[in-house]
Amino acid sequence: MSRTLSALSWDEARALSQTLEQVEQPLLEAELELLCSQKQRLRYDGDLTGLPVSNSSRTYPHAAFGHMDDEIRLGYQAAVVSMASPTYGRLWLSAAHHPGDTVSSTQAEALMLAAEARTGLRPRRRIELLRRRIEAFERQIETPQQRLMVQEKEVQKAQARLAEAEQQVMERQAILADVEEDYRLRQRKERPTGRLAQVRQRLEAAERRQQSREKALPAAKRRLSKTQAQNATQHEELKRLQERLACFERDNATNPSPIEAEFRLDAGFGTYDNIALLIEMGYEVYTKAHNHRVVAFLKDKAGAKASWSRVGANAEMTAWQGLELKHCPYPLDVGLERFYTGEKLKYSALLHFGKDPVGENLTAWFEHYNGRQTIEAGIKEGKRVFYLHRIKVRAEPAIYLQERMVLFAANFIRWATRWLSDQAEPVAESLDLSRMGIKRQVRVGAHVSAQVVRDSQGTLSMGCS
Numbered sequence: 210m211s212r213t214l215s216a217l218s219w220d221e222a223r224a225l226s227q228t229l230e231q232v233e234q235p236l237l238e239a240e241l242e243l244l245c246s247q248k249q250r251l252r253y254d255g256d257l258t259g260l261p262v263s264n265s266s267r268t269y270p271h272a273a274f275g276h277m278d279d280e281i282r283l284g285y286q287a288a289v290v291s292m293a294s295p296t297y298g299r300l301w302l303s304a305a306h307h308p309g310d311t312v313s314s315t316q317a318e319a320l321m322l323a324a325e326a327r328t329g330l331r332p333r334r335r336i337e338l339l340r341r342r343i344e345a346f347e348r349q350i351e352t353p354q355q356r357l358m359v360q361e362k363e364v365q366k367a368q369a370r371l372a373e374a375e376q377q378v379m380e381r382q383a384i385l386a387d388v389e390e391d392y393r394l395r396q397r398k399e400r401p402t403g404r405l406a407q408v409r410q411r412l413e414a415a416e417r418r419q420q421s422r423e424k425a426l427p428a429a430k431r432r433l434s435k436t437q438a439q440n441a442t443q444h445e446e447l448k449r450l451q452e453r454l455a456c457f458e459r460d461n462a463t464n465p466s467p468i469e470a471e472f473r474l475d476a477g478f479g480t481y482d483n484i485a486l487l488i489e490m491g492y493e494v495y496t497k498a499h500n501h502r503v504v505a506f507l508k509d510k511a512g513a514k515a516s517w518s519r520v521g522a523n524a525e526m527t528a529w530q531g532l533e534l535k536h537c538p539y540p541l542d543v544g545l546e547r548f549y550t551g552e553k554l555k556y557s558a559l560l561h562f563g564k565d566p567v568g569e570n571l572t573a574w575f576e577h578y579n580g581r582q583t584i585e586a587g588i589k590e591g592k593r594v595f596y597l598h599r600i601k602v603r604a605e606p607a608i609y610l611q612e613r614m615v616l617f618a619a620n621f622i623r624w625a626t627r628w629l630s631d632q633a634e635p636v637a638e639s640l641d642l643s644r645m646g647i648k649r650q651v652r653v654g655a656h657v658s659a660q661v662v663r664d665s666q667g668t669l670s671m672g673c674s
Contacts, residue, residue, distance in 0.1 A: 214607035222606035222613075229617045230327075236624050237302075240294050241328055250493070251330065251470040252293035253302075254584035255320040257313045257477065258592075260285045260612070262600055270605045275309035285600075286311040287612050290324045291584045297623040299583050301616035302327040306609040313477025314499060318486055321472065332491030333467035334457035339489045342538050343450050350447065353440050360433040367426040374419040381412040457489065471495060471563065473581040479560060481537040488539055493563030495578045503534065503558050507545040517547070520575035524548040526559075530568040542567050544574060591615045594648045622647060 244251060259277025261284035262269050274283050288305040303323040305316075325331045385408050391397075392405055399405045461467075471493035474483075479496040487494045498504060510529075517525040528544040544559035544567070559578055561567045567574035592598035595615040602608055 211602045211604075211607075214602050214610070215604045217604055217606045217610065219606045219609075222610045225610055226613045229613060233617065233620055236620075237300065237328070240292075240296055240300065241330065243295060245468065247295070249295065251328070251468055253290055253321075253324050253470065253472045254293070254581045255288070255290045255317070255324075255472065255474050255478065256584050256588065257286050257288050257307075257311065257316055258588045259309065260287055260597065260600060260608075261309075268603050269600070269608075270603070271308050273308040273310040275311065277309065282309070284309040285608065288316045288320055288323075289584070289588070289616070290320050290327075291587055292324070292328070293583070296627065297620075299587055300623070301587065301620055304609075304612045304616050306605070306612060313475070314480050314483065317474065317478045317480075317483035320474075320478075321487065321490060321492070324472075330468045330470070331460065331464060332470045333464065334460050334491050335489050336454060336457050336461060338539065339450065339454050339457060342485075342489075343447070343454060345538075346443075346447055346450065350440070350443050353436055353443060357433070357436045357440055360429065360436055364426070364429045364433050367422065367429040371419070371422040371426050374415065374422045378412070378415045378419050381408070381415050384408055385412050453489070467491070469493070473578060475581070476557070481534070484541070484560065484562065485538050488562050493565060494561060495581070496560050497578075498558035498560055503543075504545070504556050506534075507543065507558055508556060511545055515545075518571045520546070520572045521548070524575065526571045526575055528559075528568050528571055528574075544571060546575065587619065590647060591619060594651055595619065619647075622650060626650065 241251075259275060259282065261277045261282035262272055264274075264283045266272070266283065269284075272283050272285060274281055275286060276282075277284055277286075286307040286309055288307060288311075290302045292300050292302050294300045303320075303326075305319060305323065307316075385405075388405050388408050392399065397403075470491070472487055473495040476497035476499055479499040481499075483499075484494060484496065487496075511527055515527045517527050520526045524546055525548070526544050526546045528542065530542050531540040532543045533540045534543070539562060542561040544561075545556060546559060547554055547556050549555075559574065561574065565574075567577075595618050597612065597615045600608055600611065602611055
């Protein structure tokens, strides 16, 4: 298989992936219609999973060392998105192939866009929030702009003062030379309080002044350079936000039937930039804080008198609604959870934005967020049941195709199980698919011989024994 796929090109791999999507699309659309008819929210889960190879291997193209399975390993990362399905439980939507050093925080936008492209549905963009954010940011930019003007004048002043000092040194050097020549011609001795000593002292003072101003000028330039860089960064950020606003306005104009949707992501994706983007894209957001300093801040804020609610067997939470966090453009519902792992007490911070009243029921919030374990279970299933933990090919397009085929297989077996349950005639001592796990179905299916027959009209039928 590896030798056969070694010549596979990226165009061919993507074409095969598109073919798989075409097979999946009718079933996916039927599930989306069911969700819409039931007026249910579309729920996405996203994650980044490592696919390690041997650390000593040199034959896997573009493999890189990264965090995989709680250690640093050589390999790849697969960015995946799943959708909660009322019929099938979980359906995979997309997979993107990356080098092993790819980190979650850089992939949130790509996951969201991949999910929207796959389903063809998106929520209404919150352009009114984005407009207010841009207006506040424009006011924030005014301060560095004023500071920039002041520092430009300080640099000019420092340059003028240095030029003045340099001129003074040259003038006093000339005076010293004249006085020294006069002393030589008149054969006068230099005395500590004489004119020559005084001229030397004035020159030394001028040289010290020049040295001081030579140091002051680079310091003024460094301050100016720092402010210029900050100003340029802020203007780039402003331009990016303005372009996002224009894009989102077009999205809303071409989206007559927006849907309600939520995204659940782990802490690796929970940067403030990613959270703000998710909010502006119109999603109900469930994630964890990316920065450990948020947890430290919340622990101090809670203090010793915090009211803790039990939300799990070994977990407790306390929460704040509409809390404004430094550097986050939008207020968030924030929950501080603590739990024991053995004898060690650990903390983490849950973050939420949206209309769900999570602060009124901390247990429901805790359980709903941890419901994203469905994607973690799906990743585990893909690696252990469909053997994605073993990369069986060496060409990178083939590795991507293997990733995509595993997700297709996980979807297909759920569709097939439902279809067989609906279509199969009752037979004594037959296997009850509704009670069989995916792993057992795969094991049984792999050891059952089958016969595929095409009749004269081109219809395929299959029999198993």
